Amino acid sequence: MEPVALMSDRQIETGVIAACQRGDREAFQLLFETYKDRVYAIALYFFGGNEAQASDITQQVFLKLFTKIAQFRSEAEFTTWLYRLTTNACVDEQRKVRRLSQLDETFTFDQVCVSEAQEAQLARRETAERVKEAVAELKPKLRVAILLKYFEGLSYEEMAAALGCSKGTVASRLNRGHKALARRLQHLRGALRQGD
Amino acid sequence: MFRQHVRQLLSTYCHDELAPTEARRVAEHLLVCQRCRGEYEAIKLGIALMRELPTAQAPDTIWPQLEAALTQQTEQTAHDTAPDIAPVHVASPTATQTPRRLAPLFANWARTAAVSFAALVVACLVGGWFYLRPNAPSWEVARLAGAPQIGRERIGERGQLAVGEWLETDNNSRAQISVARIGEVEVEPQTRIRLVETRPTEHRIELARGTMHARIWAPPRLFFVDTPSAVAADLGCAYTLEVDDAGRSLLHVTMGYVALERGARESIVPAGAACATAPGTGPGTPFFEDASDDFLHALAAFDFKQGGDDALKIVLTEARVRDTLTLWHLLPRVDGDERARVYERLAQLSPPPDSVTRDGVLHLDEQMLTRWKDDLESKWLPESFPAVRKAWRHLWQ
Numbered sequence: 094m095e096p097v098a099l100m101s102d103r104q105i106e107t108g109v110i111a112a113c114q115r116g117d118r119e120a121f122q123l124l125f126e127t128y129k130d131r132v133y134a135i136a137l138y139f140f141g142g143n144e145a146q147a148s149d150i151t152q153q154v155f156l157k158l159f160t161k162i163a164q165f166r167s168e169a170e171f172t173t174w175l176y177r178l179t180t181n182a183c184v185d186e187q188r189k190v191r192r193l194s195q196l197d198e199t200f201t202f203d204q205v206c207v208s209e210a211q212e213a214q215l216a217r218r219e220t221a222e223r224v225k226e227a228v229a230e231l232k233p234k235l236r237v238a239i240l241l242k243y244f245e246g247l248s249y250e251e252m253a254a255a256l257g258c259s260k261g262t263v264a265s266r267l268n269r270g271h272k273a274l275a276r277r278l279q280h281l282r283g284a285l286r287q288g289d
Numbered sequence: 290m291f292r293q294h295v296r297q298l299l300s301t302y303c304h305d306e307l308a309p310t311e312a313r314r315v316a317e318h319l320l321v322c323q324r325c326r327g328e329y330e331a332i333k334l335g336i337a338l339m340r341e342l343p344t345a346q347a348p349d350t351i352w353p354q355l356e357a358a359l360t361q362q363t364e365q366t367a368h369d370t371a372p373d374i375a376p377v378h379v380a381s382p383t384a385t386q387t388p389r390r391l392a393p394l395f396a397n398w399a400r401t402a403a404v405s406f407a408a409l410v411v412a413c414l415v416g417g418w419f420y421l422r423p424n425a426p427s428w429e430v431a432r433l434a435g436a437p438q439i440g441r442e443r444i445g446e447r448g449q450l451a452v453g454e455w456l457e458t459d460n461n462s463r464a465q466i467s468v469a470r471i472g473e474v475e476v477e478p479q480t481r482i483r484l485v486e487t488r489p490t491e492h493r494i495e496l497a498r499g500t501m502h503a504r505i506w507a508p509p510r511l512f513f514v515d516t517p518s519a520v521a522a523d524l525g526c527a528y529t530l531e532v533d534d535a536g537r538s539l540l541h542v543t544m545g546y547v548a549l550e551r552g553a554r555e556s557i558v559p560a561g562a563a564c565a566t567a568p569g570t571g572p573g574t575p576f577f578e579d580a581s582d583d584f585l586h587a588l589a590a591f592d593f594k595q596g597g598d599d600a601l602k603i604v605l606t607e608a609r610v611r612d613t614l615t616l617w618h619l620l621p622r623v624d625g626d627e628r629a630r631v632y633e634r635l636a637q638l639s640p641p642p643d644s645v646t647r648d649g650v651l652h653l654d655e656q657m658l659t660r661w662k663d664d665l666e667s668k669w670l671p672e673s674f675p676a677v678r679k680a681w682r683h684l685w686q
Contacts, residue, residue, distance in 0.1 A: 133347035243339045267300040271335025
C-alpha cells in the first residue's frame with residue numbers, strides 16, 4: 094500500500110478554497126474529488142472495513158467542511174483542518190456504534206473461515222482482512238495515528254498539527270500502534286513478502 | 290550505550306524522521322542491544338502489516354447525495370425557511386445516522402460566468418498539480434571519478450538516483466551512493482546498479498554487473514542486493530560484491546555477515562570468507578579465502594562443475610578447522626554416503642556438542658545443526674575479536 098500523494102502546492106489549495114468560499118460548486122466538487130478517497134480510506138479502516146459506515150462518515154465530513162468553509166482562514170493548512178474533521182467524525186461515530194461493531198466482527202470472522210481454505214492468491218487478501226480487523230481493535234487514538242500515517246503519508250509534524258498534539262505524542266502513539274499490531278498478528282510474519 | 294535504549298525512537302527511526310546523527314545512534318545501538326532489536330522487529334512487523342492494507346476508493350454515489358444535500362440547503366436559504374437540514378445518508382444498516390445542522394452557505398449561486406472561470410482555473414490547477422506532485426524517493430550519488438551516468442544523464446559532482454533508475458559507470462568512472470541513512474555503496478568502474486526499492490523496512494538495489502563495496506550500519510535484513518544468481522541480504526556488515534557478464538557473482542565479506550539466498554538455498558558468509566554464485570545454481574558453498582588452492586579449486590568444481598565425489602574427497606582432505614564453515618554448509622547439500630563422510634570429517638575437526646547426535650545431523654535436524662553451527666562459529670571468526678563475535682552471534686540468532 095503506497096501513501097496517497099498529497100496536493101502539496103499551497104497556492105492550488107488557496108485558489109480552490111477561495112472559490113469554495115464564494116460558493117463555487119465546481120470548486121467544491123474538485124475539493125471533494127481530491128480528498129474523498131483519503132477521507133473514505135481513513136473511515137473505512139477506522140471502522141474495520143464497513144463500507145456503508147465509511148460512506149456515511151465521508152458524507153458527514155464534507156457536509157461539515159462545506160458548511161464551515163466560509164470560516165476557514167488560511168493561517169492553518171487546509172489538510173490539517175480536513176484530517177481533524179475526519180478523525181473527530183470517526184471518533185464521535187465510534188462512541189455511537191460500539192455495540193454494533195461486534196456484529197460486524199462476527200460476520201468478518203465467518204468470511205475469513207471460508208477463505209482460509211482457498212488458494213495462495215487469496216492469502217494476501219486474507220492477511221489484509223486480518224490487519225483490517227486488528228487495526229479496528231486498536232484504541233481510537235492509536236488507530237487514527239496509524240491511519241493518518243499510512244493512508245495520508247503525513248509527516249510527524251503534519252500529524253501533530255492534525256491531531257492537536259506534540260510530535261513526541263505522535264511517535265509514542267505510532268510505536269504503541271505498531272507493537273499492538275505485531276503482537277496480535279505475529280503469526281502472519283511468514284505470510285508477508287520477503288524483506289518486509 | 291546500553292544506558293540509552295532507543296525503544297521510544299523506533300517508529301520515528303523506521304519512518305526516517307530522525308536527524309542523521311540520531312538515526313545513526315539508533316542503528317548502532319540496535320546492533321548491540323538485543324532487547325531494543327526485539328522491539329525493532331516488532332515495529333517493522335507492524336509497518337509491514339500496515340502495508341498489506343490496500344488503498345480504498347470512495348464510491349461514486351457520495352457526491353450526488355452530497356450535492357443533493359447542498360442543493361436542498363441552498364433552496365432553503367433562498368426561501369428563508371427552516372435552517373435545519375438532514376444530510377442524505379448512504380443506506381447503512383449499522384451506521385448511526387444523525388441529522389447535521391448546516392449553516393447558510395451560498396448567497397449568490399447563479400453566477401454563470403464565475404463558475405465557468407472557476408472551471409477553467411480548476412483545470413489549470415489540476416494540470417499544475419500533476420507537474421508539481423512529489424517525486425519518487427531517491428538516494429544521493431556522489432561522483433568519485435570520471436563521469437558516472439544516471440539513466441542517460443552524466444551527473445556532476447552529485448546526482449539523485451530515483452527508484453527504478455540505473456547508475457552506470459564506464460572504464461574510468463566511480464561513484465558513491467548514500468543508502469538512505471543506513472550506509473554507503475562505492476561503485477567501481479564498469480558497473481550497472483539499479484535502485485529497486487527504498488522504504489523504512491527494506492532498501493534494495495540490483496547489481497546487474499560490475500563491482501560494489503557496501504558498508505551498512507543498519508540492523509540485519511534491511512539492505513538487499515539482487516544479482517542475476519542470488520540475493521545478498523545484509524546482516525550488518527561490510528562487503529564487496531562482483532557480478533560478471535555471465536551473471537555469476539563473487540562475494541567477499543570484510544566485516545560481519547552476509548546471507549546469500551536463492552529459493553531455499555542459503556549461504557551465510559562471515560567476515561574473511563567468500564562465496565560464489567552462478568545462474569541456475571544459486572549460492573555456492575562459502576569458504577575462507579586463506580584455504581589451500583586445492584581446496585578452493587575442488588570446492589568450485591563441486592559447486593559449479595559437477596565435480597562430484599572426486600572434488601568432495603579433496604575438499605574433505607584439505608579442510609582445516611576453520612574450513613568447518615564449508616563443511617557445515619555442505620551437510621544439507623549432499624546426501625547418503627557423502628553426507629556421512631562430511632559429518633565424520635567435520636566431527637574429526639570439531640566434535641559436535643553433547644546434545645548433537647550423528648543420527649540427528651544425518652537427518653538434518655534443524656535444531657542440532659544450529660547448535661553445532663553456534664559451537665563452530667568460534668572457529669570462524671578471528672580470536673582477537675571476542676566482543677565482535679559475540680555481537681554477531683546475537684545478530685545471526
